[in-house]
Amino acid sequence: MNGFCPELVWEERVNRNDGSSFEVVRLWALRLFVMTRKELLQLGRDVPLLLFLLYSFSLSVYISGAGIAMQLSNASLVVHDGDHSESSRELIHRFREPYFRFDGEVQNSKEGMARLDQGTAMVLLDIPPRFHESILGREPVAVQLQVDTTNAPQGLSAAAYAARIVGGFSSDLTQSRLGVATGDDMQMPVVNSAHRVWFNQDQDETWFQSISHILRMITLFGFLLPAAALVREKEHGTVEQLLVSPVTPLQIMLSKVLAMTLVILAATALAMVTVLKPVFGVPIKGSVSLFFLVTMLYSFTIAGLGLFAATVTKNQAQVGMLALLVISPMLLLSGITTPFEAMPPWVQSLMALSPLRYYIDVTYGVLLKGVGLELLWDSILTMALLGGVLFGLGLRRFRRQFE
Amino acid sequence: MNVRRIAAVATKEWKETVRDRLFLLMAFLLPAVWMAVFGYGLVLDVEHVPFAVLDRDQSSLSRDYLHRFMESRYFDYRGSVHDERDIDRLLGDTAIRMAMVVPDRFEERLLAGRPVTVQTLLDGTFPLHADTLKGYVIAVNRAFTQELLAGFLGRTRGLSPEEARRFAEPVSLETRYLYNQEVRSTWSMVPALIMFSLMVASPLLTALGVVREKETGSIYNIYSATVSKAEFLIGKLVPYFVISTINVVVLWSLAVWLFRVPFKGSFTVFFMASVLFVLCATGIGLIISLLVRTQMAALIITIIVAMVPTILFSGLLVPVSSLSPGAQVQAHLFPAMYYTDVVRGSFLKGLDLKAMWTDLAALAGFAVALRLVAYGLFTKRPKT
Numbered sequence: 028m029n030g031f032c033p034e035l036v037w038e039e040r041v042n043r044n045d046g047s048s049f050e051v052v053r054l055w056a057l058r059l060f061v062m063t064r065k066e067l068l069q070l071g072r073d074v075p076l077l078l079f080l081l082y083s084f085s086l087s088v089y090i091s092g093a094g095i096a097m098q099l100s101n102a103s104l105v106v107h108d109g110d111h112s113e114s115s116r117e118l119i120h121r122f123r124e125p126y127f128r129f130d131g132e133v134q135n136s137k138e139g140m141a142r143l144d145q146g147t148a149m150v151l152l153d154i155p156p157r158f159h160e161s162i163l164g165r166e167p168v169a170v171q172l173q174v175d176t177t178n179a180p181q182g183l184s185a186a187a188y189a190a191r192i193v194g195g196f197s198s199d200l201t202q203s204r205l206g207v208a209t210g211d212d213m214q215m216p217v218v219n220s221a222h223r224v225w226f227n228q229d230q231d232e233t234w235f236q237s238i239s240h241i242l243r244m245i246t247l248f249g250f251l252l253p254a255a256a257l258v259r260e261k262e263h264g265t266v267e268q269l270l271v272s273p274v275t276p277l278q279i280m281l282s283k284v285l286a287m288t289l290v291i292l293a294a295t296a297l298a299m300v301t302v303l304k305p306v307f308g309v310p311i312k313g314s315v316s317l318f319f320l321v322t323m324l325y326s327f328t329i330a331g332l333g334l335f336a337a338t339v340t341k342n343q344a345q346v347g348m349l350a351l352l353v354i355s356p357m358l359l360l361s362g363i364t365t366p367f368e369a370m371p372p373w374v375q376s377l378m379a380l381s382p383l384r385y386y387i388d389v390t391y392g393v394l395l396k397g398v399g400l401e402l403l404w405d406s407i408l409t410m411a412l413l414g415g416v417l418f419g420l421g422l423r424r425f426r427r428q429f430e
Numbered sequence: 431m432n433v434r435r436i437a438a439v440a441t442k443e444w445k446e447t448v449r450d451r452l453f454l455l456m457a458f459l460l461p462a463v464w465m466a467v468f469g470y471g472l473v474l475d476v477e478h479v480p481f482a483v484l485d486r487d488q489s490s491l492s493r494d495y496l497h498r499f500m501e502s503r504y505f506d507y508r509g510s511v512h513d514e515r516d517i518d519r520l521l522g523d524t525a526i527r528m529a530m531v532v533p534d535r536f537e538e539r540l541l542a543g544r545p546v547t548v549q550t551l552l553d554g555t556f557p558l559h560a561d562t563l564k565g566y567v568i569a570v571n572r573a574f575t576q577e578l579l580a581g582f583l584g585r586t587r588g589l590s591p592e593e594a595r596r597f598a599e600p601v602s603l604e605t606r607y608l609y610n611q612e613v614r615s616t617w618s619m620v621p622a623l624i625m626f627s628l629m630v631a632s633p634l635l636t637a638l639g640v641v642r643e644k645e646t647g648s649i650y651n652i653y654s655a656t657v658s659k660a661e662f663l664i665g666k667l668v669p670y671f672v673i674s675t676i677n678v679v680v681l682w683s684l685a686v687w688l689f690r691v692p693f694k695g696s697f698t699v700f701f702m703a704s705v706l707f708v709l710c711a712t713g714i715g716l717i718i719s720l721l722v723r724t725q726m727a728a729l730i731i732t733i734i735v736a737m738v739p740t741i742l743f744s745g746l747l748v749p750v751s752s753l754s755p756g757a758q759v760q761a762h763l764f765p766a767m768y769y770t771d772v773v774r775g776s777f778l779k780g781l782d783l784k785a786m787w788t789d790l791a792a793l794a795g796f797a798v799a800l801r802l803v804a805y806g807l808f809t810k811r812p813k814t
Contacts, residue, residue, distance in 0.1 A: 079730070091742055094756055094758075094760070165600070181752070184562060191568055194603075197601040216543050218578070219571070222550045223552070225552065244734075255726040255729055340452065345450065347634050351630060356467055358737070360472065364741065365747075392523075398523070
């Protein structure tokens with residue numbers, strides 16, 4: 028062993044010296060370093076896992092960034108046009124991409140309903156006969172829309188866009204009837220909205236999706252890597268060997284956290300350099316070093332949670348189950364997949380315990396909004412507190428189990 | 431193939447599982463807990479959006495206008511500001527997601543029959559959110575405008591209120607929501623959550639099965655035993671298949687009794703599809719178990735492979751037809767999408783086998799293909 032690890036030879040020499048407090052600190056740090064190196068070596072030899080880690084932080088970020096759009100896009104539309112007139116064509120023409128994709132005409136409503144049943148269409152627009160005549164005759168007329176709401180939010184969104192389109196069509200008619208020109212001179216009381224979208228003017232969803240994918244990956248790896256590493260030692264019995272060696276429980280736990288945090292930081296940097304900046308052009312507005320500092324803090328926090336899970340379980344199968352129990356609510360309810368404000372109050376208070384909740388605010392704050400510590404200090408502080416408490420609890424349980 | 435040998439492997443595996451109390455408990459508890467937590471907690475509606483206003487006009491009409499936002503359940507009023515710089519700060523700190531700026535002379539211009547423009551500042555970090563908000567604001571503005579216009583036409587052209595209203599809205603839209611008339615997000619989420627729970631929990635049950643024996647060395651007993659490859663793999667799967675099938679029934683009952691989601695289709699078809707899907711899900715775990723050497727790798731890869739595509743590409747949140755072509759290909763290569771179709775079809779649409787046989791066939795195809803891959807990967811004579 029000594030031949031394998033030159034540091035240990037040196038360590039023995041220090042031991043004999045019975046050195047000053049400075050020497051004690053050095054020795055402590057050295058042992059931590061040796062242990063961290065051991066973790067990294069062990070991880071480095073697990074080739075399938077490493078390859079998967081690389082995939083998760085590169086190609087997989089690209090796929091979910093480029094592939095997912097939660098905004099209504101290309102909702103499949105079929106039309107039953109009972110009028111086939113100038114007006115009906117004009118209205119149908121307004122249902123267009125990127126929101127709707129015209130997927131053909133159907134001969135009757137029944138055929139349209141069959142398409143909705145099969146799920147090959149999401150929206151059926153039904154224009155009544157005499158649509159054009161009614162408009163010319165200045166009679167009010169209604170068009171019908173059938174929306175598949177098996178996916179409620181998407182269905183609602185499609186209905187809202189359709190209402191916007193028909194509303195626009197309708198008010199254009201009113202305006203042309205009043206015979207006034209559009210523009211500021213228009214003699215009609217109308218409230219227009221001018222939207223300014225901040226932090227992401229074009230509402231480029233790839234930014235949001237690719238960043239949130241990285242957050243998901245950091246959370247999963249940050250929890251599982253240290254947790255599995257610790258349980259494995261328990262399962263194989265090597266943890267007893269470690270405990271009779273001069274390293275302390277704190278060093279054992281800390282070395283795992285350090286090694287895995289390093290791995291995660293490197294992977295995050297990889298994702299930023301290979302995908303976020305060159306492929307999606309995410310404008311990194313804030314300070315990159317602040318982002319990495321916070322990511323380090325977050326990895327530490329989530330590793331604390333993972334190590335705590337490792338102390339309450341006996342084998343890797345158990346820790347896997349426990350990870351799913353804890354992580355999946357975090358991933359789905361902390362606000363990366365769905366807006367946080369809409370959650371019921373009990374979920375919001377439960378998620379106050381989720382470090383991811385704070386990390387999300389900080390990440391988007393730094394990367395997209397370009398704000399700094401002056402606004403984000405409270406989130407960062409809460410996250411640090413959570414991390415400290417979790418790590419402390421894990422350490423206490425770990426000590427009690429083995430001493 | 432010898433049924434007794436399969437039974438022997440299955441019994442051994444079953445005993446190992448049952449003796450690990452915590453694992454067994456979680457195998458049953460996990461899907462049910464998810465169903466309850468996500469069924470009640472995973473709300474996708476954009477509601478209670480915190481917003482602030484900057485009212486430069488301070489007239490009765492501008493207050494009336496802003497009041498419509500404050501009273502809406504979609505918005506959550508967080509106060510007025512007097513300076514645009516305050517808006518910057520509040521948006522940056524995520525204290526609000528939206529701000530409305532009403533220009534001065536708002537009332538004066540509108541009463542004079544002239545258009546005004548209201549500024550809406552939106553937080554664009556969550557694009558779906560920003561987009562939905564825009565839609566809400568436009569809808570409120572349209573309703574407000576139509577009332578103003580009707581009043582204006584009544585005053586200037588002497589139309590009766592009814593005539594003025596018809597004039598202001600010549601074409602209207604009647605929307606019908608199908609399959610889920612009240613558009614409850616619970617109804618669309620809960621059936622899909624059956625898919626999610628099975629897809630994420632089942633592979634993990636099998637994932638450690640083979641690799642654990644590799645890591646502890648007990649796999650050599652199998653190598654030297656008379657049990658054949660197929661017998662071993664089938665025996666390994668049986669206990670976990672049983673657990674997952676029980677979970678199917680539990681999840682279905684929760685959806686129907688606890689969440690009161692209507693089940694309109696045929697239970698036989700649903701159950702058949704579920705069994706096929708469980709075979710797929712456990713098959714994925716088994717294959718990962720055969721590919722890697724350490725339990726740690728099996729654990730991490732399984733969780734990520736099961737969880738990420740299930741959240742993103744299964745139709746749980748985003749319909750597959752709306753994905754980009756590349757992501758659609760990925761969705762079709764993963765069994766979860768077909769099962770989501772069957773679950774939503776059976777619960778909400780009331781479809782029969784005729785409408786869904788392609789999905790069932792795809793699931794059956796996956797189940798068989800995954801078995802064949804596992805059979806090909808497993809060898810009793812490993813190169814050291």
